[in-house]
Each structure stands twice: as C-alpha cells, then as structure tokens.
Amino acid sequence: MSGRTPRRPAAAAAAAALALTVMTGCGGDEGATVQGVKLIKKGQLTSCTHLPYPPFQVEQGGKVVGFDVDMIDLVAKRLGVTQKVVDTPFETMKTGAALNAGKCDIVMGGMTIKQDRVQFMDVSKPYFDATQALMAKKDSGVTSLDDVKNRKLKLGSQASTTGEDYVKEKGLDPRSFDNSLAELDGLRTGQVDVIVQDYPVVQGWLKEPANAAKYAIVANLNTGEQYGFWIRKGHNPKLVELTNQAIEGAKADGTYKKIYEKWIGPMPKPGGAGGAGGSGGGTS
Known part of the structure; x- marks a missing residue:
C-alpha cells in the first residue's frame, strides 16, 4: 500500500x-x-x-x-x-x-x-500521509538512492506499489517481492542489500528487537x-x-x-515523516 x-x-x-x-x-x-x-x-x-x-x-x-x-x-x-x-x-x-x-x-x-x-x-x-523509507543494515553506509545506484547494490521493493514505481522512475531496477514480509525476508537472507517500503511499515518492523539490532532506516523518500x-x-x-x-x-x-x-507510534508534527493530516507521502 x-x-x-x-x-x-x-x-x-x-x-x-x-x-x-x-x-x-x-x-x-x-x-x-x-x-x-x-x-x-x-x-x-x-x-x-x-x-x-x-x-x-x-x-x-x-x-x-x-x-x-x-x-x-x-x-x-x-x-x-x-x-x-x-x-x-x-x-x-x-x-x-x-x-x-x-x-x-x-x-x-x-x-x-x-x-x-x-x-x-x-x-x-x-x-x-506517509513517506517511503530505505531500510538496510546499520553498517551499510547507504544514505540515499544515489548510493544504491552508484554502488550497484541490490534493491528490493514490494510489487505493485508506488515505492517500486518511484525507484524505477529514478533509474533503478529493484527485485520485486510479492508482499511486504517477503520483501523483509529478502533483506534478512541477503537476497537484497536495501529495501524500499512505506515509512510506517518499516517503523513497525524496527519495533522488533531482532530487526532493530541489525537494521535501520537509512533514508526517507518524501514522495508527497x-x-x-x-x-x-x-x-x-x-x-x-x-x-x-x-x-x-x-x-x-x-x-x-x-x-x-x-x-505506529508517537504522532509526528504535521508534515513530518509518516505523519497524518499534513503533507507527506504514501506508498501503495
């Protein structure tokens, strides 16, 4: 979505x-x-x-x-x-x-x-309102889509989503996963190095200690x-x-x-990442 x-x-x-x-x-x-x-x-x-x-x-x-x-x-x-x-x-x-x-x-x-x-x-x-987020290992050194592209890293996305459309428009060719959990497993198992997904979804994943210990949001993509x-x-x-x-x-x-x-968690101020009621980006 x-x-x-x-x-x-x-x-x-x-x-x-x-x-x-x-x-x-x-x-x-x-x-x-x-x-x-x-x-x-x-x-x-x-x-x-x-x-x-x-x-x-x-x-x-x-x-x-x-x-x-x-x-x-x-x-x-x-x-x-x-x-x-x-x-x-x-x-x-x-x-x-x-x-x-x-x-x-x-x-x-x-x-x-x-x-x-x-x-x-x-x-x-x-x-x-929801932004897109890039999620990767904490030590990946990734801070943007340009990093993913320039370093030829493997990017994962969820099929039929605007997140997938967005990165394709930026010239990337992501591996497409059937659903969000399959996409997360793709990152965990090393099938991909970075994934793009809705900010609230990634935020939810990072509430799990096992995920939070290894992974982080490395960039926010405000798609409006x-x-x-x-x-x-x-x-x-x-x-x-x-x-x-x-x-x-x-x-x-x-x-x-x-x-x-x-x-989801504490509500950000209007216009913030993943916020509600202000400006922001969505994903499905």
Whole structure:
C-alpha cells in the first residue's frame, strides 16, 4: 500500500480467503441500505484489503487487525453494523474490479490517492500521509538512492506499489517481492542489500528487537502521497460522505491520535515523516 501491495497467484489468494473466517460478504448475499449507504450484505460493512500489510492490516489470532481496520470500524460504527474483511489480490483493488464485482463495499490497505485510480473509483478524503523509507543494515553506509545506484547494490521493493514505481522512475531496477514480509525476508537472507517500503511499515518492523539490532532506516523518500479509502464509482455517494465524516471526527476528537499511537507510534508534527493530516507521502 502508499506503497502498497503485491501481486500473487489467484490460487494463493483463494487459499488465503478460505483460511480466514472473515472472508464472507460476496455479491450473492442479501444486501441492505442503511442511512442511504448501500451494503452488499445486511448487517455488515465489507472491506477489501490485501494481506499482510502491517501495521495497516495483518492477521493475528485468526482476526484481521491494524490501523486501517480500526479506521473502517469507525465507519461501520456510524452505520450501526460490524466490519468484515475480505483478503483480495491488490490488482483487483487498485483497478476497482473488486468493488465493481460486489466483493466489498469499501477498499482499504494503504492505497495511495492517484489520478488513474480516481478515474475508476470514488475516494475518501486523505486519512494518512506517509513517506517511503530505505531500510538496510546499520553498517551499510547507504544514505540515499544515489548510493544504491552508484554502488550497484541490490534493491528490493514490494510489487505493485508506488515505492517500486518511484525507484524505477529514478533509474533503478529493484527485485520485486510479492508482499511486504517477503520483501523483509529478502533483506534478512541477503537476497537484497536495501529495501524500499512505506515509512510506517518499516517503523513497525524496527519495533522488533531482532530487526532493530541489525537494521535501520537509512533514508526517507518524501514522495508527497496520501492514502484514501475507495468506494465503487458513482454507486455509493453516501458511503463516501460517511467515511469522510468518520475521518474528520476521529481527527477532531482524538480518536485518530489514539489509533496512530496504537499501531505506529508517537504522532509526528504535521508534515513530518509518516505523519497524518499534513503533507507527506504514501506508498501503495
């Protein structure tokens, strides 16, 4: 996501869907309209994401949790329903195909607001600003993308993300990994020397003592992107409106700050790396 998520075979996606108890809510179920919002299944707000993508969404103990999940829960609460999460290939999320097929009501997953996506889907107001980060061994001596390029180091990225697009635009040819955890393993096992990933994701990895002992953020890349929640084009204007209200309300009453600190850490000042509500960059 801002940079964000991966491609993986349909069979793998189907297997993941079967493994999660939250994977219900397809177009064939009985729908409902609540407060003018069209829901594909009565009594629930069905959200699509692509797992895993900590700290925004990850499965823990058979349940999908994370920053985005908590934010969409606020929307569901306003509707008086519960959220159900569907694990979905990212390709079908970013094109609007999952929404058009009635697989979900709303798409989350650290997905950057981009003009090409806005053509096919409606989007909420920005709910998160995030920079990209380069992560490498502490003694790597890397301080920029130029270092990676000039020293011919092996760079890893997550498939289908804006982080990957960004480094390609800078003339690098990264090794593409299916998801964020595979990318991290690529660094750990020496398949690559440096990885590019969303700042909040890297920050979350570095909370683990084993990672913090060996690796560090060696550079921040402010790509000026923002995350949004996505809704079927022209189909559910009331859901767009309600989602915006939930975002604004959370920022106004302190709920957003609590969610941010729970999943990411201390909130930076507006405009800072990984910040919210100011300028910043995203990644998926």
